[in-house]
Amino acid sequence: MTSTTSTSTSKTATSxxxxxxxxxxxxxxxxxxxVMGVSIAFHLAEAGVRDIVVVERxxxxxxxxxxxxxxxxxQFSDPVNIELGLxxxxxxxxxxxxxxxxxxxxxxxxxxxxxEDADAAAFEESVATQNALGVPSRLVSPARARELCPYVxxxxxxxxxxxxxxxxxxxxxxxxxxxxxxARAGVRFRTGTTVTGVDLDPSGExxxxxxxxxxxIPCSTLVxxxxxxxxxxxxxxxxxxxxxxxxxxxAFTRPLHPPAPRIPFTIDFSSTxxxxxxxxxxxxxxxxxxQEEGFDTTWTEDWVGLFRDVARRRAPALxxxxxxxGWAGLYEVTPxxxxxxxxxxxxxxxxxxTGFSGHGxxxxxxxxEVVRDLHLGRDPVVDVTPFRxxxxxxxxxxAGGRPEVHVV
Numbered sequence: 359m360t361s362t363t364s365t366s367t368s369k370t371a372t373s374x375x376x377x378x379x380x381x382x383x384x385x386x387x388x389x390x391x392x393v394m395g396v397s398i399a400f401h402l403a404e405a406g407v408r409d410i411v412v413v414e415r416x417x418x419x420x421x422x423x424x425x426x427x428x429x430x431x432x433q434f435s436d437p438v439n440i441e442l443g444l445x446x447x448x449x450x451x452x453x454x455x456x457x458x459x460x461x462x463x464x465x466x467x468x469x470x471x472x473x474e475d476a477d478a479a480a481f482e483e484s485v486a487t488q489n490a491l492g493v494p495s496r497l498v499s500p501a502r503a504r505e506l507c508p509y510v511x512x513x514x515x516x517x518x519x520x521x522x523x524x525x526x527x528x529x530x531x532x533x534x535x536x537x538x539x540x541a542r543a544g545v546r547f548r549t550g551t552t553v554t555g556v557d558l559d560p561s562g563e564x565x566x567x568x569x570x571x572x573x574x575i576p577c578s579t580l581v582x583x584x585x586x587x588x589x590x591x592x593x594x595x596x597x598x599x600x601x602x603x604x605x606x607x608x609a610f611t612r613p614l615h616p617p618a619p620r621i622p623f624t625i626d627f628s629s630t631x632x633x634x635x636x637x638x639x640x641x642x643x644x645x646x647x648x649q650e651e652g653f654d655t656t657w658t659e660d661w662v663g664l665f666r667d668v669a670r671r672r673a674p675a676l677x678x679x680x681x682x683x684g685w686a687g688l689y690e691v692t693p694x695x696x697x698x699x700x701x702x703x704x705x706x707x708x709x710x711x712t713g714f715s716g717h718g719x720x721x722x723x724x725x726x727e728v729v730r731d732l733h734l735g736r737d738p739v740v741d742v743t744p745f746r747x748x749x750x751x752x753x754x755x756x757a758g759g760r761p762e763v764h765v766v
Contacts (some may be wrong), residue, residue: 377548384576385409386548386733387568390583391416391554393529393719395709396536397726398696400457403543405730410495410545411575413568415552419533421585422687425608427636428532428719429623431468431524432493435484435763436696440491441740442721449723450527451552457539461531462470466635467622468524468624469506470764471515471672477627478517480763485519495521507621508675509633526623526634531717536726541630546573556580556595563713564707565595579733581706586653588698588712597702599747601713602651606643607611607661607671609684613638624673631668633676640679643666645766657686693750694759699725700746703731709733710747715765 386407391414398634399412424712432443448464449456472478472647481497489494496519503518504510548570555569557577565580582599592599607639618640621758625632630645637689644665663679669677692698702708707734711725717723724740731738746758 380410381474382412382574382717383409384566384578385411386579386581387575387577388581388583389568390411390414390421390585390586390587390712391547392421392623393419393533393536394423394585394714394725395581395583396533396540397722398581399545400536400731401541401726401730403540403545405734407542407730408709409578410540412540412545412547412551412651413551413553413575414547415587417549418547419530419538422690422743423529423533423719425529425685425719427523427526427612427634427641427688428529428722429468429526429723430463431521431623433468433470433484433495433519433521433524433764434484435480435487437487437491437731438740438742438744438759439696439717439762440488441722442724443717444491445492445574445724446721446739447523447738449634450532451534453535453666457535459531459535459538461527461535463525463527463694465523465525467506469503469622469624470519471510471626472517472519473514473626473628475516479687481486481517483517484763486487488521493521494523495519507620507624507676508619509675510624511672511674516639520622524623525744529629532719532722537759553584553591553594555739556591557722558595558705562596563705565705577707577708581733582712583650584711585712585718586690586691586709590712594689596638597705599698599710599712600692600750601698603653603688604651604691605649605654606645606689606716607657607684607686608641609662609665610636611639611679612682613691613758614640614679625766626668626766629668629672631665631672632766633673638702639674639682642669642676649656652690655686655688657684659684690696690718693763695765696760696762697721697725697745697746699728699742703748715762717765
């Protein structure tokens with residue numbers, strides 16, 4: 359058996375405590391216990407696949423999926439993203455029945471605020487594509503945007519786009535629901551376990567084992583759903599997955615009196631600032647344009663000032679609301695802000711679903727189905743061929759890509 363391991367991840371396979379139960383036969387190994395990994399595990403197990411192991415370096419959902427509220431939408435420019443979002447919206451609406459559990463899914467809608475004519479033209483084109491695929495989005499006036507969200511200041515707005523079927527749910531509850539159902543179907547979870555290497559057969563064409571700091575897992579198929587850490591997992595197997603980690607931060611207000619009105623998930627597109635209901639208050643978010651790449655997940659109160667500056671222009675009532683705390687997590691970013699989903703061309707038993715650039719939670723149900731279908735050798739429920747990792751070739755973004763317009 360030939361070992362192919364990146365130097366940055368190579369460790370002794372037997373370091374740490376050994377697994378509590380041995381792996382006597384090759385398993386389908388999913389690396390990553392976030393919402394994507396547990397969705398894949400559930401859908402595979404539901405389809406009758408056995409000997410599934412989910413390996414997670416921390417606890418389930420401790421990475422990007424740990425955010426307290428996740429948006430769910432089908433408003434995208436790329437038809438593949440629209441289809442994945444729409445299919446996932448339906449799945450989240452039916453989550454109580456399959457796999458089971460209350461995920462506090464609320465269809466409050468999504469509202470994009472547009473202050474540039476070029477953005478309005480691009481969104482108008484996207485709305486036509488969305489409508490053709492069954493998404494009830496529509497271009498609305500600034501005045502209508504304020505009716506939908508009373509916090510909005512319309513000065514400088516040229517248009518807005520609204521879809522009433524979008525909304526938000528609780529990622530932690532989604533992870534719990536998928537994980538419980540997967541465990542009932544026989545899936546094994548190995549948390550607190552870090553992948554340290556990948557073994558290939560002598561031909562270099564198949565993965566035969568996954569090495570971890572708790573031991574070796576014989577592997578029949580490897581699925582990389584490791585989010586911001588996916589590039590390292592891919593490199594251990596000699597697979598290029600161009601994913602970079604970038605910190606994103608959010609904040610919560612203290613409970614509001616009187617309570618905030620029920621509003622859409624509202625996004626000021628030009629600044630990336632967004633806000634929506636969160637229990638008894640509001641949740642704020644903003645992508646810091648000066649944020650450097652890296653794995654730092656420290657939440658900083660200084661970041662709140664960036665949001666307040668935007669809020670003073672677009673939603674003044676939010677600018678002086680008292681913040682109770684916040685959270686920082688990682689976006690898993692690709693060169694074109696679109697996901698990497700597919701089967702490696704060289705390693706037939708290496709599948710990947712990563713690089714979602716902020717929309718992994720909202721696409722997780724559909725991607726779980728897609729990976730299930732790819733593993734079983736049947737046509738996926740959504741054709742994700744354009745999202746293969748090799749679309750970039752060896753030259754990065756300049757060599758390919760499929761840019762998504764509606765990312766924040």
